[in-house]
Amino acid sequence: MTGTTGRRHVPRALLIGAGVVLVVLLGFLLLRWLSTSDVEVRGVPGRPLPPAAVSGGAITVRAGDDAADARVLLDGRAVEVVREGPELALRPGPLPDGTHRVSVRVPGLLGSGTVEREFTVDGTPPALHVEDSLRPEAPGEPVTVTGRVEGATEVAVAGAAVAPDRSGGFAAVVPNPDREVRVLATDAAGNRAERTLTVHTRHPGMRAVHMTGMAWSSATLREPVLEMARQGRIDTVELDIKDESGEVAYDSAVPMAERLGADKGYYDARRAIDELHAMGVRVVGRLVAFKDPVLAEASWRGGHPERVVQTADGRPWTSGGYGAFAFTNFADPVVRQYNVDLAAEAAELGFDDVLYDYVRRPDGDLDRMRFPGLTTTPEAGIVEFLRQTQTEVRSRGALLGASVFGIAVDRPTQIAQDIPAMARYVDYIAPMVYPSHWGPGEFGVADPDAQPYDIVRRSLAGFAEAVRGTDVQIIPWLQDFSLGREYGPAEVAAQVDAARDAGMPSFLLWAANCRYTGEALVPGG
Template identity: 25%
Template sequence: MSRFIKGCVVGGLLCVLLTGGWFWIWRSSAQEDGTTSVSQLMLSEQVSVSEKPVKSIEERIVGAQEKSSKIKAVYMTAPIANDQGPGAARLRQQLIQLAETTEINGIVIDVKEVCGPEFNPVHLKKLIAELREKNIWAIARIVVFKDASQTAAHPEWYLTRSNRNTAGDECARKRYLRVSGTSDPEQINFWQDKKGGYWLDPASTDVRAYIASHAKTIIDLGFDELQFDYIRFPSDGDVAQAIYPAWDGKTPKYTVMRDFSSFLSDALKTHKPEIILSADLFGYTALRAGDVGIGQRLDDIGNAFDYISFMVYPSHYYSGFVVPMDHARGLPALHYTVAQARTHPDAVVERSLYSAQDFLDSRIGTSTLATSTTRRVRLRPWLEDFFHEEDRLAHRPFGAQKVRMQIEGAERATPHGWILWNSANLYTADALKKE
């Protein structure tokens, strides 16, 4: 038996030597006669990959503008985007499946809400990779000046008041988002809005740097677009009692917002020239050219962003909806009560967008990016996909009919898409076209 084993070993060695010698001869002859060896093929493949042409900055910008031009998206909350539990995973996959089977081709994901930044970079990168693989546009929603997370770390950034605030804490259940610091927030008379929210001073250079730094972090996660909300001064509560650490009270609020928007756009476009930037504005802002008291003016915001997303929710026009006759389009003047606005959701959306676009066309030209490529602000509205029992009881449009009417109104006014809002991550699939 031992001789047999020795014979096998010797025979195996001879086979290896013969095979190796044959391969060496073949490799040498291949190099001599000009044919390609296996190693050469592998090297050639590596070289071809490394020689893949790199797009110029202008090409990347144009490509991003084209991809973003017709986005139809839904909104996803931060917990659903980041939580790895079965419930969140199920809702997350439902939204992705909605994008795979209907006209939806984008998802807006919360990364910073009124209580502060809320995201897990590992989980979020994984989600973004999945969205990119499925050709779904990824938008990060960032709440700007309403932010409770820095009250202990940087109380000097916040609006305060002379006496104690009796409002509750809107973010009491999310105290884990607050950054620790040496200050005790309980000993500071912070100004709070009606909901108990905390506000940063928009004029503070440190606050602006904080917002820009956070946004750059989000860009580096791989998002296609950043969408900024609450780019404004507070609108409710005893605003007259607010003490600002940086704003002098004399500089117009719209000037402060214009300067901030310009600073933010320049900083982020320098960081990544092709990143798409959008801003959320109140629906009323679409109907009024001037500042409504919170620093938001169309011409200021429009010059700094690629898209404006008006929240043209028909149920939110609490003072009614009024627009003049549109002679150019042959459309009548509208004087809707609150109930009438909810009865005609398509007209509310359409006429709001026409009003805003006409103003922008007359006031805003083009803005220079970090390169010679120019851009012009586009409109992509927020639409409501949430249920109102009173609409059903009053025989007004509700459910799929209401959502579809808004979509049709938006598409008559702008070719650049729309976004559906539902804070529970549940959408009316029957209102969407199947694809």
């Protein structure tokens, strides 16, 4: 018997067959790999995508030479694709939140190859919880914004990044808040939740008289006003910053005022403010904005006609008895910045308020006026100017007001004073409700000049309605002068009573000669 080694021999044919199978399998796999090696799905990051990005073609497929034959599926169904150069962009339309799968099938010699990618759609913004409003202790004082957020990766308060704690709570101090503070929360998909908080600073109120710069420099006119303050008949004095003539009443450091020679130095602003503050009297600075013959004439003659309100045929606007050069163009950035700079300087000097006057267009036919550079309505242009000013004034610790025509309450386009829109960017509105300026029958009053109580009470009711729902106060200008009818203590007192009865205990008295009827005012208010 022949011996054996114990090993079994595998038939050569079987080995050869197995080798052939292995080569075929490897070749098949190689061909399958080659069929998909040029396939690439792009735009699938490791974070969720917002629905708009997906439907807008953020996910694309590059399939090389076989792109024309590639079949693209989304969640197992064919999806519309649009060729963009060498790539196919998916246009699936709106997708629900959740996980989705894109599959690309490319035909090959031995069958099709498939490349798959998953992505997540997230169209739900983060949950943001904050208070509706903020109340600093005084204008320009810091405010603290607190809140809670869910599902956000970033939080910004007034443009500054804030890091929420583990529970999503956050707090941020805003050093110099504008009238509004924006809070923005963003999640990984780029969804945003935004809240705008209103910064409320309630005006303390005032019982005031107006004084020009030259009047304040005169002891004869200044002393009676100081005596009214000592007796408690008034608690505020309003001094001109820039008046209707375009002159700046004190020695201003604003470069434009110096170049124009507009700063006249009629009074020392810091000295006047210090003197009145020492008496416990607030000081309001009146700044005539766009009736500015000094700037208008210098601009026109200096080759800058765009700074001047013009007629339809390109001449300076002169109608309404304003003179050859009267109204500057509120749409011009240089004109606006000049007034903003004066307002900011006044706040720095210590004025408690800056009160704009002539913050409007000229009265007259709008179709005959031209405002170079104006791209919106005149009303919106005036509002934007107030928005621009508010930040500069409030950040320096002062409040901002706007004097308006009485007719603006129901006729906003006549002089470009839209009261509800203006109220968004001022702390108070000062309507000029002088009885002598109303026509017969206004607000149902037969003879307004002879019925000062009635016309003031009824017209102010309209202004109260115009600012309803805001924290803006109405502080009316009242008449302490005679125009057609003699006005004395009884007539002035009637207007003060009417304002008080309308829920507006504050007022500003106007007399062009700066001589006031003190006996019409009750000591202590």
